Amino acid sequence: MLTLMSLLLFLLVLTNLTLLGSSRLAFCIRIVALQGVVLGLIPLVGLQPLSLRHGLLSLTAIVLKGGVFPWLLLRSLRVARVKREVEPFIGFNVSLSIGFFALISSVVFASKLPFGGHKDTLIIALALFTMITGLLLLISRHKALSMVLGYLVLENGIYCLGTVVADHIPMVVEFGVLLDVWVAVFGMGIAMYQINREFDHTDVDRLTELRG
């Protein structure tokens, strides 16, 4: 089981770094989907004993993040007819380097965090890393879709963190959260559609009509 866990964690790191370095949007969507599946599996693999509650939750997460979200996003990608992210504010190579440092510092940082009872500092570190990746995507990318992906990655990180540090969050809440995220992605999809319709592009940084 330990080896499966490390595989999952490795995949998590890999997906994050890939996202930071990749410009093709469709590919990124699939990577995020993969990440969702990986994250859904982590509690199943890592938590002993396995309860029905966790099983159900993980399953929902996998279905949503691995299936529904990518489908939604790919659809809006088709509508908007964009293929690639243009060169981001922070270039791909730089992003990757930042990601690398973020990974290292997350690991260092996580070991110092005062989560006394928890031993899964590695998972915490990777959760932090995932969140940072998400934020990086949110801050540095031009396309609306990239930002949605960033948001999803951020959510993934939080989810990952939650599995470790707050495993006793009631199920109703967990489902509520998932529902919210789903609606959020759905809403963002609609928003992207509308942006594309009104502006003929989805470059977020060109939406600067409102200021001051």
Added chain:
Amino acid sequence: MSGLLILFLLIPLVGIGALFFVRRGSVMFMLSLGAVLLDVLCLLVGISGLPTCLPMQTAGGWLYLDHLSAWHLLVMLLVFTAGSLFAPVYFRDDLGSGRLSLTAARRYNQLWLGSLWTMTLTLLANNIGLMWVGMEATTLVTAFLVSIYPKPAAIEAMWKYLIICSVGIAFAFIGTMLVAASLPATGEGSQQLFWTQLSVAGGYNLLLLKAAFLFSLVGFGTKAGLAPMHTWLPDAHSQAPGPVSAMFSGFMLNAALYCIMRHGAIVNHALGSDQFTSRLYIIFGLVSIVVSAAFIIYQHDIKRLLAYHSVEHLGIITLGLGLGPVGCFAALLHTLNHSLCKSLSFFAAGRLGQLYGSHEMGRIRGALHGAPLWGIALVGSLLALIGVAPFSIFISEYLLVKAGIDRQAIVALVIFLLGSGVVFVAALEHLIPMAWGTAGDLPEKRCSLSAVAVVVGLLGLLLFFGLYLPVPIQNFLTRAAALIGGLS
């Protein structure tokens, strides 16, 4: 009695469902108004018994109503009632001319009731996770209210609103998780993350809890429009239709602040002092006041102006939260005053924007002559907003200053007074040419009864609370303030 809480959640849902079967625009508005009024009725029925049976729980402790949430519920229902009354006035022309399609009207009303539902959920949730879910849902529901009219700017605003608030609220969720994580592993009963239990539990990991509060503060603060996380707010407020802006500013921000209050209360309890939260409240309050002052000076769009006023006033409320029991009292009173006032001002701004065909303040001239009712509303609400007596905001700001003096927070007080002074000067400079002077040729519009009722009602309440603060309300607020700032 406790069945009431469930009713509060049920009524909007029923309303949303019923709206699917309505085929006439005006009836839709009537229906949502009816739903809101039904809620109000529930509150009125309950209100006689409320003081004695508060706090109360139901649904296995998941729904919970204490003085704090009851107060916010009251404010919320006031805002929604006013908004529902005003909506037909605002949309009538567009509904008639077909600029607002039936589908859009239905969507509007469903989203309207939806946001009522999500906010009710936020207020009634005992579990802080559920509270978060409600808050996040609020964002999602209301985002689409911004772009009921799919203009480019509205869509831009909606996008920014959606993405910024989603990210912000995501942080708040980390905060919620960290609260859970900071609990001792053995703490029985606190497993459900019920606020009622968290606020009395012991053995927290204090550092984690503090970190949790920082996340909640920044997260919910984004939604509450505290600077520098307020950036979405002027965009969304200015692009949304009048009633929606009013609801945003009048209550949604307060709902987010309400979440912060809840988290703050937990931290205060765990730390045994409110020094930690106070300092943060004061810092964020002051930053919001100063930042909003800067933007108010240079503003040219009336709704953006009002939006920045919201930033300012949320800052003031936050500042009040940091000033001990009297400050909390003032903050809660200010919540009501600001909501009343801001609803009215957004109604006026929205309607004047329609009449003058622009929200540019440079184009709105002599409203008192051109559109007397809305001119009066604008003048009354803006004067109230900048703290002119005898409107009630004067009273809450006065209490705030008193709290500051009692706490000897002199620096904070000076910054607050300077900031609000700048706002006063700038806002008045904007207001005078808008309301007075020669009005251009305006389309002659008859004022409907509901419009008059809204304006007179809101202004009357503002004046009433400025001159008279009934003892029951004072007692109620004292109890509510004790919940969040009971430590001195």
Added chain:
Amino acid sequence: MSPLLWLIFLPLAGGLIAVIDGRSRTRSALWAQAGLFGCLVAACRPVFFVLSTGTPLVLHLPWSMAEGNFQLMLDPLSAFFLLPVVILGPLFALYGAPYMRHYSDGGYRHGVHWFFYNLLAVGMILVLLARNGLLFMLAWEVMSLAPFFLVLFHDREKKARFAAWVYLVAGHLGGVLLLLFFLLLGTSGHSLDFSTFQPLSLSPAFRHLLFGLAFVGFGVKAGILPVHVWLPEAHPAAPSHVSAYMSGVMIKMGIYGILRAVLLLGGPVYSWGMILVVTGVVSGILGVLFALAQHDLKRLLAYHSVENIGIILLGLGVGMIGISQGRPLVAVFGLAGGLLHVLNHSLFKGMLFLGAGSIQHQCATLEIDELGGLKRRMPKTAFCFLVGSAAICGLPPLNGFISEFLIYSGAVHGQTILSAATVWPLLLTLAGLALIGGLAAACFVKAYGIIFLGSPRSSHAEDAGETGASMYLPMGLLAVACIGIGLAAPLFLQLVRKPVGVFLPTFVTLLPFADAAYQLRIISLVGAGVILLGLGFALLRALLLRNRPIRREATWGCGYQYPNAARMQYTASSFARPITLFFDAILRSRVTGNVPEGLVPTRIGVETDTPDPLTRFCFTPLFVGISGFLGLLRWMQHGRVQLYILYIVTTLFLLLAALAEGWL
């Protein structure tokens, strides 16, 4: 119902009915007047009672308000300040009704106007009666707010809108200081009721701070330099009866506030008296200098309010120095002079503003240099204006002299008995008052001479005629009052006996008051003598000239071609020019146009303009500076959503870092 409640209720009811019945111009004015006259009637008994016996009337009503208490009290000081409020309010309203008839086309809301007029009266009455900090502040703010709407009556003029803005801003900023004053003072007794304040438990430094807050806060309303800037804007912009009410009565509430604050702080201290004197001299001299440089009559009058407030402050300052140094004679003369000047100023300044209103009515302009020769055209108004002008210059036998005499006398007496270290404010008072008097005379010679004498300088003035009786009769009443107080000064001295007694034990004031009464009796006699002797000389001249030729010829013009052409006359600007030039370092007049040059100058035309130097060199730069500084923050909202998210992240990161470092 208690008589004190009637005082508030009647004008308020009148105002409310006026706004409800606002469609009719005449009726709304009538309602307002009825309310104010009712208030006057209701005030007679309590005010007389309090001023004659010195026993305060008290009223305590239940009021549910945080920290608020509905405590009312009419003590002699309040009663004295109540006099102008209740007497002049209805009188000005009487004038205002025909004045307002001028504005009859659509868009002018008379009902609203009268409502706020009455609200102003209510606010002032409540300010005078309130004995609780919050109640006082509410009343104060209501009183401050009402004129805002009154000024905006002429809202189509940009000037009025600007004036209203300046006015309310000044009022608000002053109000904030007052709020701080009451709340800080409230910490001494843990309540905002005046009776619970325990000023003597506070440290002297703290009391000085509190006095500073109150002085500046109330000073804004009183129009003390340098915080007078709203006054020259707001007074000209308002309808004349409102200017009269504001300038004659409302600004005195600031004076009342200062006095009340001194009482609340446990009685005067030498340094406070010193501050009053210094600011009084500055306000007085600069006020009259600024007035000299104005071209607009109402603006000129507004600056004279600043000047007269300065005189009042001088009197009160002398009085406070007298009290603090234990010199009852100085104290009584100073206080009595200052207080009487409050009343006197409200009479003649009110009348002058009414006169300005009549001129505006008849000539459609208040530019002094466009008027002229109005005495022949509006003889009755001109007479009243003359009386007012002489009174405001403090000339005997009119009322202005009475109060100024008391102040002078107090200062002169004080300087002979005070120690060398403490005496300088009194000497400053003497010299300052003398200079002020001289300059005021110059200013009113200019105003009266250019407006009413000579020949008309424009067709407006040419075609002017006398106003209706309803407009000059109120002025006439005030003129009679000015003369009456001058001729029956000892009688009116009785009015301030009890108010002064609020500051000093009565037995201490007996002797000084007897002294003052004696001196005033002689002055009144001499005043009567001037009038009688003047009449006698007039009679003598009439007798001498009975059978002699009286010719009317053109004015001697030194052989100039058009000796009597109106444009050859001296203008107001040229009249004041020697003085304004002399004080140009302070006034900084702007001169535009072509000054004559060379041997054969062509096309000459010079205009001078003196905007308020304080506004120009102090407040405008300050406001511009603040807004410019805050403007630096504007880059924040640039529209890039990615960076907005970065703000959130950065904020969070900084907070977490602060937490990790242990700063939080």
Added chain:
Amino acid sequence: MSLTAVILSLLLSPLLLSVINRSKALLAGRRGAPMLQPYFDLVRLLKKGVVYSNVSAGLVQLAPVCNLAALMLCTLLVPLGPLPALIHFQGDFILLAYLMGLGRFVTMLGALDTGSSFEGMGASREAFFAALAEPAFFLAMAGLAKMTGSQSLTGMLQTISMDHWQHNAPSLLLILVALFLVFLAENARIPVDDPTTHLELTMIHEVMILDHSGPDLAMIEYGVALKIWLMAAIAASILVPSGTNPLWLALFLVLMAVIGVLVGLVESSMARLRLIRVPQLLIGAGVFAGLALFLEFVQ
């Protein structure tokens, strides 16, 4: 006895004018007009008819009457050396100053009544210089009050004794100088104004009364004489350390004549100052008076 002072003032005041004129004439090597010339002038003027400007609105008539009434009442307030004033009370000099102010006020208005630019010019200058002269006068009086402990003119002037001249000579001299300067300005004498000039543009007082004639002019001229007399009387009374002994009256009258000669001397030996310099003179007077006060407080 006090009535004597009033009667003396009323009767003798024009004589002081002729003392000035005669001394000027003698200094210029002329014989000068008879000593009673001012009286003859007054009588002649009283016999004449009047001419009014057709612009005037009545102030021209009011001014002389009112001015004279005010100045006549002033005579009740001023002691003549040992003769106390008819009316004296604490602070009567304030009333004196303001009665003179009243006279000036109406005179200026009378000047403006004609609409002539020259008269406006005169009034303007008069107003300015008078304003500057007032503080000097009041400070000088305050100095006397401080020195003597009394605040009425009679009290102050009659208290001054040889003692004061021995101990407070510098202050007294300073006060005298200040009062003399004020006297020159108030009465429109050289170097402030030249009462005999013929160029309207440079006049102050004379230009204000250009359009007065007949009895009106007589009243004004008499008023001028009274004013000079009264102010000289104050100065002379300071110089007479007399107390109330009526025997000193002779010395007082001599001193009045000396003052008249002094004025004549000044007028013969000096040119009129440029108008722009006059304020300096008056501020100088104020400084002198202030200095006198300072000296007294230092002692």
